Amino acid sequence: MLHIIDDEEVIRDSLSWLARSRQIAAHSYESAEKFLVALDKPLMFDSQGDCILLDVRMPGLTGINLFEMLAARQLTKRLPVIFLTGHGDVPMAVDTLKRGAFDFFEKPFNDNKLMDRVQEALAVSRQAGSAALVHDRLASLSAREREVLDLILLGKMNKVIADQLGISMRTVEVHRAHIFDKMQVKTAVELAGLLK
The missing domain is CATH 1.10.10.10 (Winged helix-like DNA-binding domain superfamily/Winged helix DNA-binding domain)
Structure with a gap:
């Protein structure tokens, strides 16, 4: 499942359509806070993997704040984060990648390159999910x-x-x-x- 978190509805709609064009299930959230509510629900994770497309700048909880929360909960392997920003900030991109973000794209982005990275992130998530499942069974x-x-x-x-x-x-x-x-x-x- 692709989780699209962006405060702009037109961006959410466009990314959802783009995901569907690649047969990737997508769900969108208008804020980081709404995503956090969904994250705490049972059966949140998809067996086919999960990936987050995350806008950097949003009102309230920013994308960076959400990423830090996910990293603190050790969820960035199971939920790889691809940042999207309309304000290119090279030091921010480098910093988030060093801290475990999967990738960083500046708007406007190349649709095919973005979806290729989403598919790679979903594969990483599937592998992390399988490892977590085996670990739970062993435990x-x-x-x-x-x-x-x-x-x-x-x-x-x-x-x-x-x-x-x-x-x-x-x-x-x-x-x-x-x-x-x-x-x-x-x-x-x-x-x-x-x-x-």
Whole structure:
């Protein structure tokens, strides 16, 4: 999902149309404050990735202020930010890029170059979202399940795992089933692929 945050309606409409022309779902917000309200709703993130096109200068909370808030919440990998500005400011652009912004475009911008960067940002977001999902699944494992997981990844058979951990083979089978369920895989090969 492309999140367009700009106080000018004509810019929001034009960017939404441009996104649709590339089959990119878009939602627009007239202020940073309205985006923050949406950000706190469940299911905010799209499995196809998210990207923010953010106007630098807006009344109230500025684009820079919003970016700083997202950076403080460690969301700029999951929500890559592409800044848009009508007031070219090279030092500002350099500073935001150093602090993790994905890109910086000055209005008027080349439509194709902007949408190419949006698609690249969406790919980065998808990858970050997948990594976060795997991390969350791993965090749901118990300490014993993590021990069993490590031995599964080393290619150990259930009997060897049971002997090594001093537990029954049936207990290993139960842990293995829980691990596969929590990690949402069906085989050890799938599990290894997920965690590579």
